[in-house]
Amino acid sequence: MLTAGDIAAVYGLGRARIGDILGVPDHVPGVQPLAVPLLTVQVHWESEAAYPAVVAAFQELADEDPLLDLQWIPENRELHVRVMGPIQMEVLTHLLHSRFGQRVTFGPPSVIYKETPASAGEGFVAYTMPKPCWAVLRFFIEPGERGSGLRYRSLAREERLLESYQNEVARRVPEALLQGLYGWEVTDLSVTLLEGEHHVWHTHPLDFVVATPMGIMDGLATTGTKLLEPLLRFRLSAPEEAAGRLLHELAEMRAVxxxxxxxxxxxxxxxxxxxATSLDFPSRLGSLTKGRGVLSTSFAGYQExxxxxxxxRPRRGVNPLDQAKYILAVRSALSG
Structure with missing residues (x-):
């Protein structure tokens, strides 16, 4: 029995990561991240022979810092990581060399956008072929308040869709929303499972692994999505004689x-x-203010x-909207 302040060792967890909760999470206080990665960069290595070691090294670093959020695309032999800015990229470069003996460089950073539904609408999927399979789902998707994330609930009747199958759908909805119509994570929405259907003989729980993304993407194709961009809250102090230049720059960057x-x-x-418009502003501030400007920023959330x-962003894997190709790809992966 452990109490607050005790230290213990646990084994056999496999891919446990920092931030994972063991046991019931009800009494674990919410923790706000110290920083939010707003940029994504592609990693480049010296030779093809180095890429397995580089990927393994980044996987170890991501276990220590889940905010890195590795995105490994085997078919393109590409590795992308999420970062907070140039300083973190310098730190990662040093870590890869000093700790793992690998030399890497990073491509130009790009901003991490998100998507949100443009309107309310339904998504439907009837995954009944090729047998054996049977999973029918109908979702209602509607926009949520900014910053609300994902709200999910089920109204499906248990006699039509067993609770165990409904739980599988609930687990898969967040995964299905990781890539929207433009390839970005979909957020600030409400998803309701209106109804579902299983078959006594043909249904397998994995059928809902296949069906859920198809139903969600069918709904997003109906509602459409809007891009959300990240914002910084800034405080800037500068000599009054630099006001004209700074006001012009801020207008160009769409600042409020x-x-x-x-x-x-x-x-x-x-x-x-x-x-997106201010990536190089900190480096330009010195010349705009003759080195006398002081800038501080913090993450302020996303807005339309x-x-x-x-x-x-290019989609990773097969788009569930191409249902025939998607079913073949996922079934091959599940049986592999």
């Missing part, structure tokens, strides 16, 4: 801000700044991107 003049003739600014912003 308020200004005031403080002591010593310095202008103080506070507001919101899109990450302007209509002219286009950001699509």
């Amino acid at each position: 801000y308020e200004t005031s003049v403080g002591q010593g003739g310095r202008m103080e600014m506070e507001g919101l700044l899109p990450v 991107a302007p209509p002219d912003v286009r950001a699509e």
Whole structure:
């Protein structure tokens, strides 16, 4: 029996990671991450012979820091990681060399967008061929409040869809939302399982592993999705004579801000700044203010991107909207 302050060793957990909860999570206090990765970068290595060791090294680092969120694409031999900025990329480069003996470089960073439903609508899937299989699902998808994440519930009757099958659907919905119509995670939505159906003889629990993403993507194709972009809350202090240049730059970056003049003739600014338009702003601030500008930023959440912003990420794996190809790919993976 362990109590607060005790230290113990546990074995046999396999792929346990920092942040995983063992046992009932009811009394575990919520913990806010110290930082949120807003950028994704591709990792490059020196030679093809090095890539297994590089992937293994990053997997070990990701076990220590789950926020890295490795995305390994075997068919393209690509490795992507989520980072918070250039400093973390420098730290990772040093760690890979000093600890694992691997030299890596990173591609240019790109912003991590998200998606949210543009309207309310239904998604439907009847996965009944090729037999043996039987999984029928109908979802209702609607937009949620900004920052609400995913809210899921089931209204399906147990006599039509057993509770064990409903639980399998509930486990698979978050996975199905990791890639939306534009390839980004879908968030701030409500998903309701309206009804479902199993077959006494033909249904296997794995049928809902196949069917759930198809039903969810069918729903997103009906509702459409809108891009959400990450924002930074910023505080900027600079000499008043630099005001003209800074105000022009902030307007170009689509910033929303308020200004005031403080002591010593310095202008103080506070507001919101899109990450996508301000990646190089900290490095340019020195020349804009002759080295006398002071900038601090913090993550401020996601908001709907302007209509002219286009950001699509290549999908990993087969799109569930191509149902025939998707069924073949997933069934092969499940039986492999």
